[in-house]
Structures are given as C-alpha cells and as structure tokens.
Amino acid sequence: xxxxxxxxxxxxxxxLPPYLFAAIDRMKRDAIAxxxxxxxxxxxxxxxPTPEHIVQRMKKAVENPAHHRYPSYEGMLSFRQAVxxxxxxxxxxxxxxxxxxxxxxxSKEGIGHIPLAxxxxxxVALVPSPGYPVYPVAALFAGGRAHLxxxxxxxxxxxxxxxxxxxxxKKARLMFINYPNNPTSAxxxxxxxxxxxxxxxxxxxxxxxxxxxxxxxxxxxxxxSFLQIPGAKDVGIEFHSLSKTYNMxxxxxxxxxxNEKVIAGLGKxxxxxxxxxxxxxxxxxxxxLNTEEPVLEKIRNRYQxxxxxxxxxxxxxxxxxxKPKATFYLWVRAPKNFDSSGFVAHLLEKTGVLATPGSGxxxxxxxxxxxxxxxxxxxxxxAVERIKRRI
Ligand SMILES: *Cc1c(COP(=O)(O)O)cnc(C)c1O
Numbered sequence: 001x002x003x004x005x006x007x008x009x010x011x012x013x014x015x016l017p018p019y020l021f022a023a024i025d026r027m028k029r030d031a032i033a034x035x036x037x038x039x040x041x042x043x044x045x046x047x048x049p050t051p052e053h054i055v056q057r058m059k060k061a062v063e064n065p066a067h068h069r070y071p072s073y074e075g076m077l078s079f080r081q082a083v084x085x086x087x088x089x090x091x092x093x094x095x096x097x098x099x100x101x102x103x104x105x106x107s108k109e110g111i112g113h114i115p116l117a118x119x120x121x122x123x124v125a126l127v128p129s130p131g132y133p134v135y136p137v138a139a140l141f142a143g144g145r146a147h148l149x150x151x152x153x154x155x156x157x158x159x160x161x162x163x164x165x166x167x168x169x170k171k172a173r174l175m176f177i178n179y180p181n182n183p184t185s186a187x188x189x190x191x192x193x194x195x196x197x198x199x200x201x202x203x204x205x206x207x208x209x210x211x212x213x214x215x216x217x218x219x220x221x222x223x224x225s226f227l228q229i230p231g232a233k234d235v236g237i238e239f240h241s242l243s244k245t246y247n248m249x250x251x252x253x254x255x256x257x258x259n260e261k262v263i264a265g266l267g268k269x270x271x272x273x274x275x276x277x278x279x280x281x282x283x284x285x286x287x288x289l290n291t292e293e294p295v296l297e298k299i300r301n302r303y304q305x306x307x308x309x310x311x312x313x314x315x316x317x318x319x320x321x322x323k324p325k326a327t328f329y330l331w332v333r334a335p336k337n338f339d340s341s342g343f344v345a346h347l348l349e350k351t352g353v354l355a356t357p358g359s360g361x362x363x364x365x366x367x368x369x370x371x372x373x374x375x376x377x378x379x380x381x382x383a384v385e386r387i388k389r390r391i
Contacts, residue, residue, distance in 0.1 A: 012141055021360050023341065027348055039383045041371040042354045044182065044329070046247040048302065051295050054246060057287035061280035071276035074267055075103025075255070082286040083240075083255050091225040099260045100233075102267050103285075105277055107212055107241040107254035108134055110266060111176070113273065114256075115142035117265035118173050118206055126168075126175040128159055130183050130358055130365030132210065135176040147172065150364035153322075157186035157331075161199050169203050175236075178210040180223050180326030183361050183370040187221075187325050193229040200235040206262055207236030212254075215245040215296065217326040218304050227258055237262045244328075246288040247299070253277055253285045303328050306373040306380050313384030314371075317391060328373040331358070335391070340366055351386035 024042065031038050049055075061067055074080070080097035087093050095101055104110040115125055115138045125139035129148035136146035147168045149159035159177070177196060179188035200207045209226035217223055226238045237258030243249040256266060270276075277285075307323075310330055314321050320333035332355070334343035340357035347353045347369075358368030373380070 012143075015140060016137065021356070024344060024354070024357065024360075027345065028354055031348060031352065031354075036352045039351075039353045039375060039379050039386075041373075041375060041380075041383065042356045043374055044244075044372050045249050045374060046244065046328070047374045047376070048247045048299060050247050050251070051288075051291060053291070053295075054248070054284050054288045058280055058284040061283040064280070067279035067283070071279045071282065073271045073274065073276045075101075075276060076279060076282045076286075079103055079282040079286050080255075082289045083257065086289040087225070087227075087257065090222075091228050093225060093227045095227075095257055096260075100257055100263060102256045102263050102270075103277055103282065104239070104254040104256055105274060106243060106252040107210065107239040107256075109252075109274070110239055110254065110256045111135065111208070111210060112138045112141075113269045114208060114262075114266050115139045115144055115174060117269045118262075119144035120173075122171065123173045124168055124171040126159075126164065126172050126205070128176060128178060128181075129362030130368075131176070131361055132178060132182055133361065136362075139174070144173075145171075148362060148364070151181070151184055151186070152364065157181060157184040157322075158188060158192050161195060169205075172203065172205050174206045174208060175200065176208050176210060177226075178212070180211075180213040180216065180324075182213065182327060183329055183356070183358065183365065183368075184331045185322055185324035185327045185329045187217075187223050190224060190229060193224065193226055193232065196226075197229060197231045197235055201231065205235070206259075207232075209236065209238045211238050212241040212244055213327040214240065216300065216303060216328055218300070218307065218324065221325050223326050233258055235259070237266075242285055242288050245296070246291065248285075248288065251281055251284065253281050302377075303373055305377050306375075309377050309380045310371060310373060310384065313381065314387070317384070317388050319391075330371040330373070332369050332371060334358075334367055334369055340369055343369055347387065350390040351383070353383045353386060 080101040083101045084095040084097040119142040121143035123144045124147050127135040127146045139146045151157040241254040322331045340359040344357045355369040358365030
C-alpha cells in the first residue's frame with residue numbers, strides 16, 4: 001500500500017489567477033532551444049551592473065562579524081537614517097527614521113505583506129490594472145478581494161476614482177497606486193495625488209504608493225513623491241526599492257516610509273515572519289543611497305538613449321507608442337489585427353524579439369505590449385530593424 005500522502009493545495013493557492021506569462025516562458029524556452037538570436041525586451045531587470053562603490057562597500061561589510069548575526073526586523077538605524085537623509089535631499093520631506101521608516105527585503109516583500117496587517121476576510125483592496133501582479137495576489141492571500149481600477153489611455157493611465165462603486169468603497173481598506181507606472185510608464189502629477197488623499201481621507205482607506213521607478217526619469221523631469229503632497233502622511237505610505245535605481249535587483253533591499261501607524265502595522269507582520277535584511281546588504285544600501293549624482297545620471301542617460309532609439313524606431317514603423325517620461329518600459333499598442341498575446345507570439349516567431357503581453361498585467365492591459373529597455377542600444381536598433389522588415 002502506498003504511504004504517500006495526498007498533497008492538497010490550500011484554497012488561497014488554488015484560487016491564484018493563472019500565470020499569464022507561462023505561454024510566453026514556453027515560447028522563450030523553445031526559441032532558445034532552436035538557437036534563435038533572441039532579443040529579450042520582456043524583463044524588468046536592469047542589465048547594467050551595480051555601481052562599483054556599492055559592491056566595494058559590500059565586500060568590506062561581509063567581513064564584519066557583527067553583521068553575521070540576526071539583524072533587527074525594522075532595519076539598522078543607520079540605514080533608516082540614510083533613507084531619511086535621502087528623502088530630505090531628494091523630496092524635501094522630513095521623516096523620523098525610528099517610526100516612519102521600515103527596511104524591506106525588496107519592496108515586493110512589503111507590498112506582499114501589507115494586506116496581512118490591514119485586510120480582514122471580505123475586505124477589499126483597490127488595485128490598478130494593468131499593474132504589478134503582486135497587489136491583487138497579496139490581497140487574496142490576506143483573505144481579501146481585489147477590486148481592479150482600470151488604467152486607460154483616455155484617463156492618462158490614472159485610475160478613475162469616480163468609477164469605483166459606492167459598495168466597493170465601503171469595503172475598501174487599502175489602495176495601491178504606482179507612479180511612475182509599470183507597465184504603462186505614465187507619471188502622476190500633484191492634482192492626482194491630491195484627489196487620492198481626499199478620497200482616502202473621506203473613505204478611511206490606507207494608500208500604498210509604489211514608487212519603485214521614482215529615480216528612472218528623463219530630461220531631468222523628476223517624479224514627485226506621494227509624501228510631498230500635504231496630507232499624504234495622514235493617509236498612507238510609500239514603497240521604495242533600491243533595485244531599479246541602483247541596479248540592485250538581486251540584493252533584495254527596499255523600504256517603506258510614511259504614516260507611523262501603517263509602518264508599525266507592517267512592521268508587526270514582519271517581526272512574525274522574517275528577520276530582516278542581511279546587515280552587510282543594509283550597509284551597501286546605505287552606500288547606495290549616498291551615490292554621487294553623476295553616477296546616477298550616467299545610468300539615466302543610458303536608458304534615455306535606449307528609450308529614444310526604441311520610441312522613435314517603433315513610431316517610424318507606424319506603431320502607436322507612449323513616450324515615457326519615466327521608467328524603463330514602453331507601452332505599445334498592438335496593431336489592429338492582433339491581441340496582446342498574438343502580437344507577442346508574432347514578434348517572437350518572425351523577429352526573435354520578445355515583449356510582454358499587456359494582458360498579463362490585467363484585462364485592461366489587453367491590446368498592448370510592454371517593451372523593457374534592459375538591453376544595449378545596439379540590440380534595440382537591431383530589434384527595430386527586424387520588426388520593420390516583418391510587420
Ligand atoms: C520591480 C518592481 C517592484 C519590486 O522591486 P523589489 O526588487 O522587490 O524592490 C515593485 N513594484 C514595481 C511596480 C516593480 O516594477
């Protein structure tokens with residue numbers, strides 16, 4: 001008789017939406033197996049290495065035995081102080097490093113955990129769609145439900161707060177927003193944030209602004225922090241990541257800042273689940289936050305060169321493209337006879353260029369594909385040439 005137990009997935013895992021990139025992953029593997037000269041514009045992971053001074057600091061920090069022990073869950077005070085200093089310099093916003101800053105094992109970790117602190121079964125989280133897939137899943141894992149706020153071109157890819165039904169608003173405890181936006185590359189202005197703050201205050205909803213791309217901008221048009229807007233700290237927090245700004249996706253370090261009570265709630269969840277970030281990584285993170293401006297400018301210029309090459313290239317071919325003011329993504333309308341997945345499949349098969357189907361970020365992303373600027377400009381030009389010949 002078999003002694004093997006029957007392994008049954010929990011309902012929350014069974015209920016997960018289908019992984020919409022699975023088909024693309026398969027196509028990518030097939031292309032690689034067939035030796036296709038793949039130009040992969042599907043990944044939001046910088047190809048540029050972490051700046052040298054950060055790597056050097058890490059090497060030294062690793063040798064310090066004090067760092068070999070458990071870190072504190074809320075992060076070293078020196079790292080949180082560096083966050084507060086950076087915030088003051090970059091956004092002119094004051095933060096108390098002891099109560100208004102929390103270190104995270106990448107911002108994904110904080111985003112994934114925050115509904116556990118504030119969502120009860122049956123509660124609603126308002127999430128942008130298309131959007132980062134973690135928002136709705138995190139709500140689901142907490143026993144809540146995600147209400148999608150469509151990001152449409154006619155609204156400049158901002159959610160239409162007036163379109164949210166009153167019954168949904170009543171059950172909403174939490175709202176995610178994300179500007180500069182992945183995947184649409186839209187940025188938000190002061191007026192939008194003011195509307196969000198009024199909406200949240202009126203309806204008692206915690207705002208979680210994901211600002212992972214606040215430092216990937218063009219033409220010196222610096223995106224705003226949500227916390228720069230008066231009243232923001234009364235209603236919410238902002239998530240930041242060192243991943244995109246300093247090419248540190250593999251290091252796993254980010255932070256949340258803002259409303260003291262919301263930060264404490266998230267911290268409480270974290271004390272019970274993780275033991276913080278390796279302190280050597282926090283030291284390197286502190287070094288990262290003090291990076292000299294020219295180093296960052298060089299990274300931004302590189303993305304700008306790539307953005308211009310891809311934007312002008314695709315536009316010339318006749319594709320409808322949003323010109324990003326920030327982020328390293330291009331949100332491109334699929335030609336009329338294609339849906340998102342169909343266009344991605346067509347591109348891969350005919351040109352070896354891989355993009356991400358917009359529908360993978362939520363139904364309102366249907367009809368679009370996302371290109372990431374995470375390959376050198378020479379490869380981007382090659383991609384444009386190939387697409388030109390086959391479209
Ligand atoms: C990359 C990304 C993150 C997460 O970054 P971490 O590496 O976990 O800090 C969060 N939000 C968005 C929208 C992203 O694109």
